[in-house]
Amino acid sequence: MEFSHVSVLLQETIEQLHIRPDGIYVDGTLGGGGHSYEICKRLSEKGRLIGIDQDADAIAAAGERLKEFGERVTIVRSNYCNMRRELAALGIDHVDGIVLDLGVSSYQLDAADRGFTYRVDAPLDMRMDQRQTKTARDIVNGYTEHELYRVIRDYGEEKFAANIAKHIAAAREKKPIETTGELTEIIRGAIPAKIRAVGGHPAKRTFQAIRIELNRELEVLKNSLDDMIDLLNPGGRICVITFHSLEDRIVKTIFKTNENPCTCPSNFPVCVCGKKPKGRSPIRKPIAPGEEELVYNKRSKSAKLRVFERS
Ligand SMILES: C[S@@+](CC[C@H](N)C(=O)[O-])C[C@H]1O[C@@H](n2cnc3c(N)ncnc32)[C@H](O)[C@@H]1O
Numbered sequence: 312m313e314f315s316h317v318s319v320l321l322q323e324t325i326e327q328l329h330i331r332p333d334g335i336y337v338d339g340t341l342g343g344g345g346h347s348y349e350i351c352k353r354l355s356e357k358g359r360l361i362g363i364d365q366d367a368d369a370i371a372a373a374g375e376r377l378k379e380f381g382e383r384v385t386i387v388r389s390n391y392c393n394m395r396r397e398l399a400a401l402g403i404d405h406v407d408g409i410v411l412d413l414g415v416s417s418y419q420l421d422a423a424d425r426g427f428t429y430r431v432d433a434p435l436d437m438r439m440d441q442r443q444t445k446t447a448r449d450i451v452n453g454y455t456e457h458e459l460y461r462v463i464r465d466y467g468e469e470k471f472a473a474n475i476a477k478h479i480a481a482a483r484e485k486k487p488i489e490t491t492g493e494l495t496e497i498i499r500g501a502i503p504a505k506i507r508a509v510g511g512h513p514a515k516r517t518f519q520a521i522r523i524e525l526n527r528e529l530e531v532l533k534n535s536l537d538d539m540i541d542l543l544n545p546g547g548r549i550c551v552i553t554f555h556s557l558e559d560r561i562v563k564t565i566f567k568t569n570e571n572p573c574t575c576p577s578n579f580p581v582c583v584c585g586k587k588p589k590g591r592s593p594i595r596k597p598i599a600p601g602e603e604e605l606v607y608n609k610r611s612k613s614a615k616l617r618v619f620e621r622s
Contacts, residue, residue, distance in 0.1 A: 316416040318345030319611040323598050324410060324550045325349045327618045333357040334407030334547075337398070339391030339539075340364060342416040344373030350410070351380040361406075362386045363397060365440035369416065390440065392535045395542060409539050409549040413532065413558055415439065415522070417610060427522060429514035432492035437518075439526045447521050451494060452487045456480040466529070466557065467520030475501040475517055491518075519555070529557055536565040540589055543621035548593070552616050559597070559615050566592050566619045590621040 324346055330336065332355035338347040341362035351360050360383060364370055370388050377384045387397050391411065398406065419439070420427050426436035426447060437447035454462065456476045464472035478501035479488065488494055498514045499507065507513050523529060539549055553559040572586035597615040604611050 315421070316343040316345060316418050317608045317610070318343075318349075319412060319608065319614045320552055320598065320600055320604070320616045321345060321349060323616055324412075324552065325353070327550050327594070327598070327616065328408045328410065328548055329546075330354070331358070331407055335359045335361070335403060335405075336408045337394060337406050337410070337542075338362045339394060339409060339411045339535075340413060341373045341386065342369050342412065343418065344376040346410050346412055347373065347377055347384070350408075351377060351383060354380075354383055356383070358383060359403075360384050361398065361401065361403070363389050363391050363394065365390050366416075366419065367441055368418065368422070372418070390531060392531045394535065395538055398542065404542075405544045405547075406542055407544050407547045409543065409547075410552075411532075411539075411550070412552045413528070414554045426491050427518070429491055429495040429498075429512060429518055432490055434490060435488065435494060437522045437525050445525065447525055448487075448489065450521055450525055451479060452483050462524045463517050463520045465520070466523040467516035467518075468557070469516040469520065471502050471506075477501070494518075523557070529561060532558060533561050533565070536562065537569070540565075540569050540619060540621060543590075545621055548618055548620045550616060550618050552614055554613050559617070562617045563597075566617060569619065588622065590619055592618055593620050594618055 330350060330353040332353060336350050338360065341347055341364035344362065347360055347362050354360065362373055362384065365388065370386055374386050385401060389397050415427055419425050423431055424433055426433040435446060435448040435451055459479055460472050460476035463469050463475055469475065475498050478497050482488060482497045495514045498517050502513045543549060551562045553562055569589045570591045571588060573582050574584045574586060575582050597617045600611040600614055
């Protein structure tokens with residue numbers, strides 16, 4: 312299957328990165344290489360782009376797309392939480408810009424065998440990194456009903472989490488749940504018909520929740536952002552595109568804390584904790600896609616771009 316993915320907030324991200332032709336840039340979620348391609352176009356022979364992705368298909372597709380830039384590009388198959396270590400292995404300790412375009416690519420969503428979506432009947436997989444052994448099948452069949460409830464409630468923000476978990480637990484008593492199609496039917500049966508008729512797809516939130524849990528998406532993001540800010544040279548920027556409020560809240564909080572890290576009580580006349588701001592966000596509000604982008608790329612609907620500049 313051809314790797315197809317329309318990059319979200321592409322021009323806005325490139326503008327915000329303030330690319331220096333001889334700078335070093337990292338794309339921590341390389342995907343099809345859409346953002347990386349635009350960065351590379353702006354680099355001189357001295358500039359460098361390090362592209363990281365944990366998905367073998369993305370690595371292959373981006374490698375092909377970026378090959379015209381030759382030595383300027385280095386592609387690494389890894390989790391972006393290992394960014395510091397991967398850069399150190401390349402002899403790099405600081406960079407001029409970082410991009411994270413979170414979540415899954417359209418290619419991953421549409422692939423017949425990856426099991427990310429309720430739209431395609433496939434084995435329950437959902438691994439972004441195919442080297443990982445745990446799959447969505449292990450979560451659906453192996454978590455207790457209460458654990459499933461917690462995942463679906465917290466990561467899907469699903470009102471019917473308890474009922475969905477109950478239906479899954481009952482169904483797997485008869486036989487293990489193997490496919491996205493089976494899971495979708497079970498979820499459908501757990502959501503009242505009246506709600507099903509008006510809301511979005513009944514399985515959307517549960518699939519999102521299982522994917523986030525399996526790939527530890529929020530944990531990885533939370534544990535990586537501070538380190539990425541530390542990797543930036545003065546004036547360097549990190550641009551993060553999120554697709555739901557759970558991710559966005561993490562980015563917003565971490566950027567704010569780095570802008571104002573002081574933990575002294577508000578009635579202290581001077582700061583005694585000694586924590587200094589590491590930089591600031593150059594934009595007052597997150598950037599959302601414009602009307603034109605929303606027309607040609609529906610997937611961009613919930614996207615938000617946040618930016619932090621290192622001082
Ligand atoms: C939305 S796509 C990126 C698309 C890319 N910006 C483009 O324009 O072509 C997200 C990509 O990030 C990868 N990804 C998500 N979380 C990751 C992580 N923690 N470490 C490495 N790659 C990750 C996914 O495998 C996927 O290929």
